[in-house]
Structure formats: structure tokens, C-alpha cells
Amino acid sequence: MTTHFIYQAHPSRVVFGAGVLQQLPAEIAQLGATRALVLCTPQQRASAERVAALLGSRCAGIFAQAQMHVPLETAQAARAEARRLGADCAVAIGGGSTTGLGKAIALDSGLPILAVPTTYAGSEMTPIYGLTDAGVKKTGRDARVLPKTVLYDPELSLTLPLGLSITSALNAVAHGAEGLYAPDTNPVIALMAEEGIRACTAALPRLQADPHDLAARSDLLQGAWLCGIVLGATTMGLHHKLCHTLGGSFNLPHAEVHTVVLPHALAYNAAQAPQAMARIARALGVAADAPGGAPAALHALAQRLGAPTALRDIGMPEGGLDRAADLAVTTPYPNPRPLERAALRALLQRAFEGAAPA
């Protein structure tokens, strides 16, 4: 069989390592910028103040109102603040919500974004943005929103609570896993996906043993970086669509939903994506023909890590499962196995109850 593919890399500069936050002023200068607006959530204001102190006169101000799913009003307020302060770049320090706010500013103004990720969500590697208007989240792709520079400093993730560290890393694993069977996957992306899954899943038990293990944090951030590249370069399938629907329509926490749904979505697709499953199994260190294969191994890993495995434990109402199944088949999207409503409804029931993937 011959191979055909297109590989489109997204240009960004990555500075990686414990303590690299100290290089922020030099990296702002490298962008040709002189007045940075610092973005964060209200919870991470102290980190933003540290950044502001590092930047000194290169800091235009702090906007500390980032929140999940980028409400349009928040984006508009941040854009107005950037204009008012005459900012010529933005520094987003935080998780996917804060990076998302930076992207909303860039989409409107073209301001360069420098991202300092403190979770493993991977948004900093993608040209994908999301904006929520009147409760409806719209996503799109635009090259302008891709951060120009990313500082990955594992010291900054030491404060991420263990539970969120685990679910956030499994969120990264989900990008890698679906990238392996995406219609636009390719050999380079597959290498990154497999290594990203391996790095994250091998580091998680070490992190569980010691949440302050900086080497484990470093491995997780490298894995998250690789999985973020995969997310940005490919078209995600069933798993990401289900999580988008569940998160958006039932307001469930992002990383936790990914953690619960992933083994079930992979089991749904397993028979139609044997090569992807073999690579995921190899990344997890299990035999491809082990009972239940990669989906069962991921489910078992989540259980060992004490991560949530049931939608009912993270706020999903059982009465919403029918609607979630309807929504999952409304807009078509590429997926190895065709979308069958009855089978998806059964998948959602198992995920709701925390049953083993089937």
C-alpha cells in the first residue's frame, strides 16, 4: 500500500524548561513588542502579578477575568482594555481558558500572543478558537490566533492540584489518541501522538506518588506539547465532539469530561481503527491483544489514578443522555466508525455509570 498525506506545520517558537519564565522579557523583545497586556483567571492573579513584575515597564496592565469557554462579553472587555492601554502584545498565563481569551483578542486585533501554559490542555499549539455568545459556543480556525511564542515552564504547573493535573493530562492524551485515526493524520503526527501519549501516561503514576516531582511535571508538559501539536494539525472525531456537546450543553468540567469519555469513545472506534489502537496500546505499555486493548488499559489507568470514571460523578444529569445522543449525530463529522444513535446512546449510558468500555 502506498501512502499519501499533506503535512502543514503551524509556525511557533517554543522555549521549554524549568525556570524559563525568567526569559519572558527577552521573548517579548524578540516579538518586537514593548507593552504587554497580561491575561489570567481571577484564581491565577498572583502568577500574573509575578509576570508583571518580571516585565516592569514592558507590562501595560493585567486583565484577570479569563473564564471557561470565553464568553463574548469577556472577550470584548479584554479587547477594549488592550486598546485603552495601547498594548502591542498579550501574555496569557494559565490554562486553556486564558489562552482562549488571548486568542479572542488576536482574532479581533492581530496582536501577537505569548502563551505560558500552566495546564496540559494544549490550546497554545492550535489555531482553534472558541467564543460563547448567549450560551452557544462557536469554534473556528484562524492562523492569527496561534500564539507566536510559547514558554513551557514546568515549575508553573507545580501548583496545579493533583486531580486537575491528572484529568488535564488525560485531556492531552485524548488529542493524541484521536489524532492517530484522524482523516488528516500523517506519519509525523503519528510519531508525536504516540510519544505524547507515552510521555503523559508514564509520568502520571510518578506524579500521583509525588505531585511536586518536577521531572514528572516536565515530562507531562512535553507530552502535552506534542499532543497539542496533534490537536492543531488534525481533525478530531467522536471523542472531541461528544466532550464538546457534554461540556457545552450540560456545563460539565472540561478536563474531567475528556477523562471519563475517552475509553468509551475509543472502544466505539476500536474495530475500525486497529492501527491507531495498536499505537495507543504500545504507548501505554500494554500488548495490542490484551483483553479490551487500549480502551480498557486507559480505563484501568484512570481508575488507578483515582480520576473520575463516571459522568454522573461530574454533574451530568441522567435525563440529559438522550439529548446528548441526539446532538452527537446532528452535525456530521469524520470518524472511523459511522455515527449510530443507538450505539452512542449505549456508550453514553456506560460512561454515565462508570462501566467498563465496551
Ligand code: NAD
Ligand atoms: P482552565 O484554563 O479553565 O483552568 C482550570 C482552572 O485551573 C482555572 O481556575 C485556572 O485558573 C486553574 N489553573 C490553571 N493552571 C493552574 C496552576 N498551574 N495552578 C493552579 N491553578 C491553575 O482549564 P483547561 O482545562 O486548561 O482549559 C479548558 C478550556 O480550554 C476549555 O474551555 C476548552 O474548550 C479550552 N481548550 C481549547 C483548546 C483549543 O485548541 N482552542 C484546546 C484545549 C482546551
